[in-house]
Amino acid sequence: MRAAKLNGVLFLFGLFFLWEVVARAELVNPLIVPPLSKIFESFISLLWSGQIPLQILASLKRAAIGYLLAALVFISLGIVMGLFDRVYRALEVIVEMLRPIPPPVVIPVAMLFFGLEDEMKVFVIFFSCAWPILLNTMDGVKNVDPVLLHTARTFGLSRYKIIGQVILPASSPQIMTGLRVSLPVTLILVVISEMVGSTDGIGYFILDSQRRFRVAQMYAGMLSLAILGYLLNQLFNVLHRSLLFWHGGMLRRSR
Amino acid sequence: MPILEVRGLSKSYRQLGGDITLAIGDISCQVEAGEFVSFVGPSGCGKTTLLMSIAGLIAPSAGQIVVKGAEVKGPPPNLVLVFQEFNKSLFAWRSVLGNVLFGLHARGEHSRATGTKGETLIELVGLKGFENHYPWELSGGMQQRVAIARALAYEPELLLMDEPFGSLDALTRLELEDTLLRIWEELGTTILFITHDIEEAIYLSDRIWVLSRRPSRIIEELRIEFGRPRNQIVTRGAPRFMELRNEIYRLISDGGMGETN
Amino acid sequence: MKSINWTGWLVFAAVVVVWEVAGRSSPAVQFYIPPASQISGSLIQIIASGEIAGHVGTTLTRFVAGYLIAAVIAVTAGILLGYFPLVHSYLETLIEFLRPMPSVAIIPVAILLLGIGDGMIIAVTVYASLWPILINTLDGVRHIEPTLIHTGKTFGLGRWRILKSIILPAASPYIMTGLRISLAIALILVTTAEMIAGGKGLGFYILDEERSLRNSNMYAGIILVASLGYLLNRLFLLGELGLMKWRRGLVAEEVQ
Numbered sequence: 004m005r006a007a008k009l010n011g012v013l014f015l016f017g018l019f020f021l022w023e024v025v026a027r028a029e030l031v032n033p034l035i036v037p038p039l040s041k042i043f044e045s046f047i048s049l050l051w052s053g054q055i056p057l058q059i060l061a062s063l064k065r066a067a068i069g070y071l072l073a074a075l076v077f078i079s080l081g082i083v084m085g086l087f088d089r090v091y092r093a094l095e096v097i098v099e100m101l102r103p104i105p106p107p108v109v110i111p112v113a114m115l116f117f118g119l120e121d122e123m124k125v126f127v128i129f130f131s132c133a134w135p136i137l138l139n140t141m142d143g144v145k146n147v148d149p150v151l152l153h154t155a156r157t158f159g160l161s162r163y164k165i166i167g168q169v170i171l172p173a174s175s176p177q178i179m180t181g182l183r184v185s186l187p188v189t190l191i192l193v194v195i196s197e198m199v200g201s202t203d204g205i206g207y208f209i210l211d212s213q214r215r216f217r218v219a220q221m222y223a224g225m226l227s228l229a230i231l232g233y234l235l236n237q238l239f240n241v242l243h244r245s246l247l248f249w250h251g252g253m254l255r256r257s258r
Numbered sequence: 259m260p261i262l263e264v265r266g267l268s269k270s271y272r273q274l275g276g277d278i279t280l281a282i283g284d285i286s287c288q289v290e291a292g293e294f295v296s297f298v299g300p301s302g303c304g305k306t307t308l309l310m311s312i313a314g315l316i317a318p319s320a321g322q323i324v325v326k327g328a329e330v331k332g333p334p335p336n337l338v339l340v341f342q343e344f345n346k347s348l349f350a351w352r353s354v355l356g357n358v359l360f361g362l363h364a365r366g367e368h369s370r371a372t373g374t375k376g377e378t379l380i381e382l383v384g385l386k387g388f389e390n391h392y393p394w395e396l397s398g399g400m401q402q403r404v405a406i407a408r409a410l411a412y413e414p415e416l417l418l419m420d421e422p423f424g425s426l427d428a429l430t431r432l433e434l435e436d437t438l439l440r441i442w443e444e445l446g447t448t449i450l451f452i453t454h455d456i457e458e459a460i461y462l463s464d465r466i467w468v469l470s471r472r473p474s475r476i477i478e479e480l481r482i483e484f485g486r487p488r489n490q491i492v493t494r495g496a497p498r499f500m501e502l503r504n505e506i507y508r509l510i511s512d513g514g515m516g517e518t519n
Numbered sequence: 520m521k522s523i524n525w526t527g528w529l530v531f532a533a534v535v536v537v538w539e540v541a542g543r544s545s546p547a548v549q550f551y552i553p554p555a556s557q558i559s560g561s562l563i564q565i566i567a568s569g570e571i572a573g574h575v576g577t578t579l580t581r582f583v584a585g586y587l588i589a590a591v592i593a594v595t596a597g598i599l600l601g602y603f604p605l606v607h608s609y610l611e612t613l614i615e616f617l618r619p620m621p622s623v624a625i626i627p628v629a630i631l632l633l634g635i636g637d638g639m640i641i642a643v644t645v646y647a648s649l650w651p652i653l654i655n656t657l658d659g660v661r662h663i664e665p666t667l668i669h670t671g672k673t674f675g676l677g678r679w680r681i682l683k684s685i686i687l688p689a690a691s692p693y694i695m696t697g698l699r700i701s702l703a704i705a706l707i708l709v710t711t712a713e714m715i716a717g718g719k720g721l722g723f724y725i726l727d728e729e730r731s732l733r734n735s736n737m738y739a740g741i742i743l744v745a746s747l748g749y750l751l752n753r754l755f756l757l758g759e760l761g762l763m764k765w766r767r768g769l770v771a772e773e774v775q
Contacts, residue, residue: 011612018613035631096527097534103749107711108741111729115551150346153315157339158361158412172351191621199714213627225624232619249350249392
């Protein structure tokens with residue numbers, strides 16, 4: 004396995020080297036594909052000057068508010084809809100009507116209501132995260148094993164206690180899945196909404212750099228976005244592991 | 259007064275296609291306090307339905323369940339059911355101790371004494387030292403012990419067990435049979451046991467009810483006169499053990515003619 | 520087949536009615552969220568006048584082109600990488616490197632390289648749609664039960680036959696999952712690129728109508744895009760059911 008990793012790393016470095024050589028030799032238009040070293044230089048200087056961190060922070064703020072708001076609202080809604088079939092059936096048609104709307108298409112609507120402010124992006128993210136979170140939460144609540152519920156009832160637990168002490172913990176793995184799926188969605192939509200209508204943020208930065216032909220900067224922005232994506236993923240994994248340490252093991256056991 | 263009375267219990271289900279299946283035909287019996295009784299019958303004869311009805315988790319179609327003189331209309335407070343699928347009934351997010359104390363916490367008991375009760379039971383089922391482990395870290399047999407400890411921590415007067423050892427390997431099963439008997443003798447709980455393993459029923463019980471195929475009725479009631487404590491080698495080696503086993507086997511295979519689904 | 524959800528439709532109808540009343544009585548509401556009657560009117564008008572046909576056609580063409588190209592490339596690559604672990608080991612780090620970057624970030628680069636025409640839009644759609652298909656196909660091929668392959672070898676099947684008659688069918692559920700996910704991704708990318716690049720297409724149309732404050736048309740456009748997405752999804756599911764007869768039971772569950 005180590006050898007495989009080594010292969011991959013070697014290949015990647017080979018690619019980097021190739022890129023550097025090809026760009027410097029001006030085999031491709033250096034205005035479009037600058038040498039890697041220049042990109043890296045730009046990245047470091049933007050990082051140091053605080054430009055990139057500033058833009059990332061702006062994006063992160065919107066992403067966080069949208070994501071957390073969506074989590075709060077749609078986990079609660081999902082629990083209610085999962086527990087009470089009547090509520091689900093009442094809202095089902097509306098949900099199915101709104102689901103097929105591709106999230107970016109909501110941006111003009113958000114712009115109508117909120118202009119180019121932060122609220123616009125928060126709204127877009129809120130809408131986009133709705134379905135993964137809602138549907139996974141509902142699913143998780145509905146699919147709690149009946150044996151678990153019977154067990155709770157035989158110990159005399161009241162309906163409300165069962166919800167809090169059994170249904171919620173038992174459905175938390177699935178709720179986490181919804182939250183995990185929504186993470187890249189959030190990142191994508193924050194970038195898109197910043198490209199379409201914004202005055203700051205990492206998405207705006209990348210597009211703006213392209214428009215001003217500051218190409219090395221543009222690539223540097225993309226690099227920072229990739230790093231951000233990676234870090235957020237790792238962060239989520241850490242949280243997931245610590246909260247749901249009991250789940251993975253239980254899955255393995257039942258195989 | 260018997261601790262449990264089942265009077266004319268019958269249960270039918272409506273299938274998806276609209277047909278009605280009669281799971282339990284007509285069952286009546288009485289259990290005295292402190293007894294260890296078993297229901298034996300072929301697979302699918304409605305044993306689980308019977309136990310769930312007694313436990314108040316399913317409403318009967320006809321008949322009554324009476325526990326200590328009171329009719330059962332929901333899970334009675336002095337009764338607990340232990341399920342066959344232990345890995346689905348344990349709370350994966352709680353430790354062994356957390357699981358064992360579940361019933362007590364549900365009753366509002368959170369004191370230090372409560373914790374001690376839990377630890378005592380964990381030791382009684384032979385899991386001392388595993389209090390802070392989580393269910394997935396335990397083997398099947400150990401998980402079922404946790405489920406049993408959890409049920410007993412609740413100090414029920416009636417313990418219902420639905421083929422609790424059915425998913426375990428043969429040797430673990432024998433071990434747990436003895437563990438169960440030891441606990442039973444110490445605590446004096448009334449136990450209602452369901453199994454399709456005839457020899458297990460004979461080994462464990464004071465009385466056995468043999469059930470027919472669906473719709474189930476009681477074909478026969480047998481009293482088991484072996485002394486206690488029972489022994490895997492001596493009790494099972496007695497000629498009378500084989501006689502009982504053959505008798506029950508015969509009763510089930512030709513006597514229990516009902517509908518087969 | 521599920522029965523009709525009368526409650527759901529009733530609630531929906533109630534919402535529409537309230538919305539209609541609010542829209543007619545308050546000019547603010549009418550501006551921001553024109554009543555359903557008005558939006559339906561716009562919808563009919565832009566379809567009848569043919570004004571929207573060009574945009575729908577453009578978006579659809581770009582979508583189909585991008586999606587199909589991505590599908591062909593990604594499924595082939597996924598099978599190759601899954602079948603030849605050595606090749607995969609070289610590319611694995613690169614893949615892990617590129618994955619965390621949201622594919623939309625590629626749009627500015629694409630504009631630089633290809634301008635703001637069809638080519639750019641199709642290219643970014645291909646790039647973004649590649650990933651789910653590639654990853655899922657790879658997964659499917661790599662996680663095939665070894666027993667299946669051994670069985671094939673026992674019966675004397677050569678490498679090519681094993682690929683065709685064992686690996687492909689066994690991995691097809693995974694491949695289908697990837698293809699289904701990419702359906703949504705492709706539509707997202709096409710509409711996004713259209714909003715950024717401008718010119719033609721439903722994405723551009725919706726944004727343009729908002730800028731011109733023709734909100735009713737904007738919403739009509741959104742309904743069209745959503746309907747397009749919905750139809751494409753249903754079409755895909757039908758195709759999937761047809762192709763995967765042996766998994767009919769499982770697929771039918773996922774359809775719900």
